Amino acid sequence: MKFIVLAGGSGTRLWPMSRKNFPKQFLKFSISKHDEHESFFQKTIKRICCYPDADIFIVTNEKHKFYVINQLEELANKLTNKPKIEIVIEPVSKNTAPAIALAIRYAIEKGISQDEIFFVCPSDHLIKPDEKFIEFIKASEECAKKETIVTFGIKPTRPETGYGYIKVKSQPAEFGNFYKVEKFVEKPDFDNAKRYIKEGNYYWNSGMFTFKVNTIIEDFKKYTPQLGELFEKSYDEALKEFQNLSDISIDYAIMEKTEKGMLLPLDIFWSDIGSWESLYDVLDKDPTGNAIVGDCVNIETNGSLIIGNKRFITTLGIQDMVVVETEDALLIAKKGECQKVKDIVKILSEKALPQVEEHVTVYRPWGSYTLLEKGLRYKIKRISVKPGETLSLQMHHHRSEHWVVVKGTAKVKIGDREQFVHENESVYVPKSTLHRLENPGKIPLEIIEVQVGEYVEEDDIKRVEDVYGRQDI
Known part of the structure; x- marks a missing residue:
């Protein structure tokens, strides 16, 4: 089985630690006292390496290429299985559909059969346990052999407005634990998110997929002919054409249109760590409910996330707050408001401030x-x-x-x-x-x-x- 890891995003939802040129996937956190101090990208690669004989294609851009190389070098001695890893460089940053198409075109150029099964995942999610997740991937591989495109759904545990949703139909008998996809739903408002949980046939969209090469190429050609044309060109020609491609996600390009979509529910822990609150949720807490990273002293402080870097941080009498310090920026926010961090980044971008692009x-x-x-x-x-x-x-x-x-x-x-x-x-x-x-x-x-x-x-x-x-x- 082949794996495509998407590592070219420039997300800023974890600003000020995540920056345009140093996005979330490369941030390093020890989620618990037993967890190694590794980036989300490194955790993703280690997770995939639990699959025997995995070949990995990492899609990134020129700015992030050397982060990928450096973090792979750091992992080298930790991997029991030594996969073949190749890095595919996007000429310009697009979206997930062009990135996936380019990786597949590269793999075909390297001799991959169009009957090969691929698994695609982002590089910035937290999933555990690894061994159980691999069993889900193996199950999706068998389903994908039947000319389906498998996506992975997470059963909602709360009315989350920061995730997209997938509505499913009943389970076809011949597909066992898989559901037929009815439709993809954009991030809802709070009332609709509550309704989705009540109805019970909605899942969070995890952004992971399994498919056979010729199955996805057929749908690229059917639903997004511009991307489908890449498979009629050589890889070098595809690179030259890449900058002219539409900026479109795989959901819009294929999954919302295909009749081959199947969903496999993931009965494991999953988080895309899409906000400071979601990071707080997965970190170890002290007896007063604080998640602390760095050198801090906290008095009468409860239920807060406090992340220090170089400075010594003290708090007094705060509750349900987020405090994140880097060498050149400080974020102080009330928990529940951190989805608005993107508004701060927008203002900083409009002012062309360096804290948006790079760290110190x-x-x-x-x-x-x-x-x-x-x-x-x-x-x-x-x-x-x-x-x-x-x-x-x-x-x-x-x-x-x-x-x-x-x-x-x-x-x-x-x-x-x-x-x-x-x-x-x-x-x-x-x-x-x-x-x-x-x-x-x-x-x-x-x-x-x-x-x-x-x-x-x-x-x-x-x-x-x-x-x-x-x-x-």
Whole structure:
């Protein structure tokens, strides 16, 4: 069986921790004291690896590619089963239907049979236990062999307005525990959500699917001919056409129209962690009902979610609140109101504030950098370069740079000169001078970079050579 993992989303419902360029799937949480400190993406990959002989196709975009690679590297020694993993890069971010179609086209190019069964899932859901979930996937595989498209439904436990719903018909005898899908329903208001629970034949839409390749291609061609045409092209031609495709979900493109839809109820724990309240629900609580992450002292505080990062947090006399602190932003909200976080993100986007796009720490294929301070005509960063990695050969027209090595050994090229720089040594990089930083050692290289100039933004960079194939930013 083949698996498609969708890891290109840019959700911001968990802002300020989730950002456009560092979305929810890459956030790391220990859900309980027995849970490993892993991202939702990493948990998804580990879950799939419980399936024997799984081949995984991860769909993401260029901005998230190196998060995927780094987090896969972190997982490498934890996986008992070693699946074959391939990364499919979307030329531009679209929606789930184009992403799934592109992954299937890539798989066919790699020799996958059109009789092969695929399972598709997001990379930001929490599901447990893994072993029981795998049994549901195996059951869906057998159903998909009968030319059906299987989706997975979650029995509602409350009148949730943040989820889409699926209405089902009675169970056809030949399909056992599977229901025939009647229709997909958009996120309802509270009254309709209560009615769905009372009627009993509505399920939360989990966004997961199982199908045979030729079955889904047939429906792509029937219901969304633009996407269906991708399967008449080579993969390279599909990449060129991708930017012209409609931004459409697999629900709109196929599932709301197909006559092949079957639903398998999932009798296990599932959450898409779509809000701070839903994260609170799954975290361990102290005796007063608080879910605490980080260094906090709380007095007369009850039923609250408090997440700290660098700062020491204290609370006094609050109840049913959400407090989330990052290095550059602080969210304080009343529980029950966190679906409106998207409104905050919209306002920040309209003001073009950096807290929407990036964290203070930004990851690159060679490592990461953290903004320590920024002022008029200067910026100070801490740069970490992984062993054996190298930055691009580049230059800046508007700033000079001063590098101080605080850990490891740097190999530095400035103009025509190459040299090694050790701990507590420094070098100066003049404006408009080609330069490159490399870590030739076996431990991470850390330097403090001081930029000075009339313009110190990230787009003042001219790349001449780059081993990672990046363009100028």
